[in-house]
Amino acid sequence: MLDKLEMFIAVARERHFGRAADSLGVTQPTLSAGIKQLEEQLGVQLIFRGSRFGGLTPEGQSALVWARRIVGDARQLKDEMRNTRHGLSGRVRIAAIPTALTWAARLSAIFNDQHPNVRFTILSRTSRDILTMLENFEADIGISYIDNEPMGRVSTEHLYHEEYMLVCSDRSSFASQKSVGWGELDGQKLCLLTPDMQNRRIINKNFMDAGIAPEAWIESNSIVALVSNVESGDWLTVLPADIARFLAGGKPLKIIPLSGAGRGHSVGLVAPYREPHTPVIDALLTQARRLPRWND
Template sequence: MQLRHLRYFTTLARVRHFAKAAAECGVSQPTLSAGLLALEQEFGRRLVERDRRFVGLTEQGEAMLPWAEQILGAVNGMAHAVSATAAPVSGEFGLAAIPAALPLVGLFGEALLQQFPGLTLNVRSATSREIERSLHAFECDAGLTYLDHEPPANVLSVPLYAERYLFVARRGEGFDDRASITWAEAAAQPLCLLHQGMQYRRILDARLSARGLAIAPRVVADSYVALLAMVRAGGFATVVPDGYAALMAGLEWAHFLPFDEAEETRRIGLVVVNRDPMGPLASAGLATARLLESAAVIDKPYQPSSKSI
């Protein structure tokens, strides 16, 4: 069995397109197809459903996928471990973050690159479920995600931040003289929110349901940038993590309001897969997160001041 054939297989399963998979693997499409055929012949099973285009994996392909991912991940980890014995930690650190945790990326990334100058950082936004899958498939080295609600399995975690909600409206929309808002008032506004595939939205819905409230947003998205753009355009309001208040500080159109009812905060932190041995990149991320936790530099760094709201 050749490792490059496993890479063709796992890449195709992820991108679900023959031409895109070939381009990502740096080979021609016929070469990729030949490698997949060789893999199927070696195992004596059809692994990929095809009809001039990618249809999906067969039952046998689905069964093989997690093992193929683990093999490639173990080889990659072995290469990093070998190089780490002779030189400082280097390479590309893959970090996947839920949208609610993106404001933490700056402080974590700065600390990581300062502690490990040989690293570069690759950040992508993902749902909590995508982060869990990517970690176990060796597609990223660490994740920034919720630690208490739907926590990922078999991980080591370091709490970094206690998230709170903020209501956001455009100035001039009737909230300029307000210092806070009730949940009932917020739920009655024309809202734009993240869709229910995002963990932040599922937690928000549960919090509202506990208060006997329900929301039916007119706009849903998978990005806070899209939500804030709708608010800025006028006629909509939204609810965001308080981390976004600092990113928006100084913009005159945005008015942030805390909720006047006490709420349970949600812990966000760094997670890495609990493996033994742990790869050098995951170890570097874990060490950085523990350094930030001990210094308490991230806990509540984004609470908006009266000037910013």
């Protein structure tokens, strides 16, 4: 039944039979037959069908909760048995908000030094996407904001507090300042992350608290694109300190602290709530507690 439950989870995630089949590497007829067999075993209809996916039935909504729990337990059992025999091993998928990618790299490198049989895949995603990926087993752990927007039932471990910096060209009128107030950015040519990013929503609130509502002339979901715009013209962007220092290093750019806002939000590891966690996830949460806190 386990493979049928994974098919059901994939259909609920993709809301499309073809995409769900592709994600599992099976044909659509095989997936449809598996869902039908699961419904026959459970004695209920799980999915409304028509010419296309019509959503989950009420019974399907309840079954999805159980399916995720059962599949999660089965994967944990497999991980624990493998780790009992071989030590910490396998591949861990980290989904991280773009502004925390340097921390994802730092954590994975330190962890791999200690546990060389653990491999990592690091994915850049929005905070909302990260929660969905954890719920649907598309990621094993996330790095995201843990004290700002609702997250549901998850386990978290603090990594750092964001400190916001203005990134500007060394030719900018701001370049010689030791700090810049948020209100000073009113009317400036800003390039910022897209509104679906929680970082952008936090920055918008800081602007609002400063009594301004500046317009972003350029928006991107890529921090590299933002910094490239700043380097090539008279643009300004706002980024957390760690990623700003990393991307501005060796370039004709200045990073200047922004003043006048409260303490930045906490960013940390986010894992699906389980007691106990798999050995690898538990070890990652423990490692996070031991990382140096440069700006806390």
